[in-house]
Amino acid sequence: xxxxxxxxxxxxxQRGWNQVDFAYITGDAYVDHPSFGTAIISRLLExxxxxxxxxxxxxxxxxxxxxxxxxxRLGFLVSAGNMDSMVxxxxxxxxxxxxxxxxxxxxxxxxxxxxxxxxxxxxRQTYKKTPIxxxxxxxxxxRLAHYDxxxxxxxxxxxxxxxxxxISYGMGEHSIVEIADALSSGxxxxxxxxxxxxxxxxxxxxxxxxxxILPSYEEVKEDKKTYADSFAIQYQNTDPFTxxxxxESYGTKGYIVQNPPALPLTQQExxxxxxxxxxEKVHPMYDELGGIPxxxxxxxxLTSNRGCFGGCNFCAxxxxxxxxxxxxxxxxxxxxxxxxxxxxxxxxxxHDVGGPTADFRQPSCQKQLTKGVCKNKQCLFxxxxxxxxxxxxxxxxxxxxxxRIPGVKKVFIRSGVRFDYVxxxxxxxxxxxxxxHHVSGQLRVAPEHVxxxxxxxxxxxxxxxxxxxxxxxxxxxxxxxxxQYAVPYFMSSHPGCTMKEAVKLAEYVRDLGFTPEQVQxxxxxxxxxxTCMYYTGIHPLTGEKVYxxxxxxxxAIQRALMQxxxxxxxxxxxxxxxxxxxxxxxGYGTKCLIRPIREGHGEHQGNDGGKKNNGRSDSxxxxxxLTDFRGNKRNATISAKKNTIRNTHKKSNSKGGRK
Numbered sequence: 001x002x003x004x005x006x007x008x009x010x011x012x013x014q015r016g017w018n019q020v021d022f023a024y025i026t027g028d029a030y031v032d033h034p035s036f037g038t039a040i041i042s043r044l045l046e047x048x049x050x051x052x053x054x055x056x057x058x059x060x061x062x063x064x065x066x067x068x069x070x071x072x073r074l075g076f077l078v079s080a081g082n083m084d085s086m087v088x089x090x091x092x093x094x095x096x097x098x099x100x101x102x103x104x105x106x107x108x109x110x111x112x113x114x115x116x117x118x119x120x121x122x123x124r125q126t127y128k129k130t131p132i133x134x135x136x137x138x139x140x141x142x143r144l145a146h147y148d149x150x151x152x153x154x155x156x157x158x159x160x161x162x163x164x165x166x167i168s169y170g171m172g173e174h175s176i177v178e179i180a181d182a183l184s185s186g187x188x189x190x191x192x193x194x195x196x197x198x199x200x201x202x203x204x205x206x207x208x209x210x211x212x213i214l215p216s217y218e219e220v221k222e223d224k225k226t227y228a229d230s231f232a233i234q235y236q237n238t239d240p241f242t243x244x245x246x247x248e249s250y251g252t253k254g255y256i257v258q259n260p261p262a263l264p265l266t267q268q269e270x271x272x273x274x275x276x277x278x279x280e281k282v283h284p285m286y287d288e289l290g291g292i293p294x295x296x297x298x299x300x301x302l303t304s305n306r307g308c309f310g311g312c313n314f315c316a317x318x319x320x321x322x323x324x325x326x327x328x329x330x331x332x333x334x335x336x337x338x339x340x341x342x343x344x345x346x347x348x349x350x351h352d353v354g355g356p357t358a359d360f361r362q363p364s365c366q367k368q369l370t371k372g373v374c375k376n377k378q379c380l381f382x383x384x385x386x387x388x389x390x391x392x393x394x395x396x397x398x399x400x401x402x403x404r405i406p407g408v409k410k411v412f413i414r415s416g417v418r419f420d421y422v423x424x425x426x427x428x429x430x431x432x433x434x435x436x437h438h439v440s441g442q443l444r445v446a447p448e449h450v451x452x453x454x455x456x457x458x459x460x461x462x463x464x465x466x467x468x469x470x471x472x473x474x475x476x477x478x479x480x481x482x483x484q485y486a487v488p489y490f491m492s493s494h495p496g497c498t499m500k501e502a503v504k505l506a507e508y509v510r511d512l513g514f515t516p517e518q519v520q521x522x523x524x525x526x527x528x529x530x531t532c533m534y535y536t537g538i539h540p541l542t543g544e545k546v547y548x549x550x551x552x553x554x555x556a557i558q559r560a561l562m563q564x565x566x567x568x569x570x571x572x573x574x575x576x577x578x579x580x581x582x583x584x585x586x587g588y589g590t591k592c593l594i595r596p597i598r599e600g601h602g603e604h605q606g607n608d609g610g611k612k613n614n615g616r617s618d619s620x621x622x623x624x625x626l627t628d629f630r631g632n633k634r635n636a637t638i639s640a641k642k643n644t645i646r647n648t649h650k651k652s653n654s655k656g657g658r659k
Contacts, residue, residue, distance in 0.1 A: 241372030
């Protein structure tokens with residue numbers, strides 16, 4: 001137990017401590033692995049000489065649950081965990097999830113909704129003046145007034161509703177050490193107004209140097225255009241080199257002030273963070289409860305980078321990790337991989353080497369290291385910037401070294417390859433080695449949609465770039481003699497996606513020849529550009545009005561269109577086709593999505609062009625036991641070959657490639 005930080009007062013005493021400096025309250029189970037924010041921040045503070053106790057998943061109905069160590073000397077650290085608690089609890093349709101991968105045995109219900117608010121309020125009931133520092137993604141993305149999808153309204157900064165004193169936003173290593181050192185030196189928490197990467201409360205702005213005055217909370221709550229304008233200002237102030245302090249008024253309650261982001265970690269700092277003495281295990285108190293599922297997913301994966309210059313509008317990385325790439329050295333990663341091979345559970349397979357985007361291993365251009373990212377343009381969208389550094393050589397060298405480690409059989413890449421970056425690279429060494437060494441049958445990629453109109457609002461490259469990637473991917477497979485497939489992820493109901501665009505995506509899925517097992521309906525999470533569009537109907541950076549599918553029934557139709565082969569979706573698909581005047585897709589032809597209702601079973605829908613049904617009369621179809629077009633199973637005598645992804649690709653390749 002001495003390998004872990006203390007979780008009980010008894011363990012604290014065994015270390016010879018009478019008091020902890022910080023009590024760290026988290027909505028996750030205690031896993032001492034660097035993929036968990038709790039582990040990184042607590043170990044980092046430990047390395048600076050601070051005493052940290054962990055209170056994981058306290059019973060929020062009992063204030064005694066946060067009194068495990070008594071009052072900490074310097075303050076409480078509060079995080080909802082690795083996920084926003086509302087995303088953790090609810091699907092996009094606002095239904096309760098059945099599993100929490102960050103809880104023992106996957107048990108649901110061990111953390112509250114809006115966890116940082118509930119935990120902080122619980123602390124304030126007992127410790128009126130003890131500093132409370134919020135961190136983690138839930139607090140980070142709710143640091144200013146924000147649209148809340150679950151309540152469907154604009155809510156305060158989480159700092160006000162929680163009663164906490166300060167937020168350490170982003171990844172937090174720099175700011176949390178500076179906060180700890182300041183508190184330890186005796187500076188009151190209300191005086192910590194100068195630390196990069198933090199958000200604080202104040203009564204007036206007399207001590208803030210040249211702040212940007214954002215619209216007040218009341219203004220953004222009442223007017224969607226004002227909300228969009230405020231979001232645009234925040235979006236353009238996410239860079240540590242160019243951002244200015246921003247102040248948001250709450251009337252008589254004073255101001256919420258956001259300082260510019262902390263500087264990105266240097267490679268040496270990143271290496272040091274991952275070299276801290278993690279046990280890389282689940283705390284033993286969970287052994288009898290089934291362990292923590294989330295660790296099993298990443299236990300044998302390597303985090304090689306942070307940040308992302310991809311700039312997808314539905315992603316919160318711009319507000320959380322930032323757009324400047326930060327990387328670990330080859331030596332740091334090889335050391336961790338070598339340590340993995342000694343684990344008795346290691347079977348020879350490294351499951352991933354990556355981060356937000358696997359194949360980014362340097363900033364998009366050298367300017368970013370001294371002057372920051374561009375405020376008004378993206379690195380890859382709508383086309384790659386002329387100053388973009390397109391180079392996979394460092395990543396290729398790293399992967400080659402990892403493959404040579406004794407005991408390593410295979411190194412997979414699963415955290416996502418940015419296909420437009422691959423296409424932009426004229427040197428195809430990475431693509432060839434990806435195909436030869438790092439894919440096992442299927443490569444998952446995320447084109448997200450096929451309509452350029454929708455892709456524009458997503459901040460993704462045009463569909464033609466994805467088609468170009470598929471050609472190059474197929475060519476690389478042929479070169480290596482392999483038969484491997486690209487499996488795309490698609491998203492329904494994103495802002496800008498009309499029913500017409502949803503049908504277009506369904507037609508693409510039809511031509512691809514397989515039905516996606518899972519369809520991601522757009523989820524409006526806090527602090528993304530797409531969520532701002534969802535709430536306001538306005539693109540905040542251009543002022544353009546955007547169509548937003550919000551009606552749950554319309555969203556259900558868009559989702560069903562992508563899985564049109566599922567008999568349960570037939571009526572929804574038919575409704576969508578009627579809405580768009582695409583009844584030509586109801587019939588017996590190879591291009592049709594659904595079949596008409598059989599005569600004698602309701603209205604005959606569709607258009608077969610006056611022809612016989614592929615040479616068969618309807619009565620003959622009935623005699624042979626074919627589908628009744630409401631989804632009943634075919635008779636065993638007409639059993640069709642299973643339409644797997646493998647059969648689909650064989651079929652498309654035999655016709656000269658994908659359509």
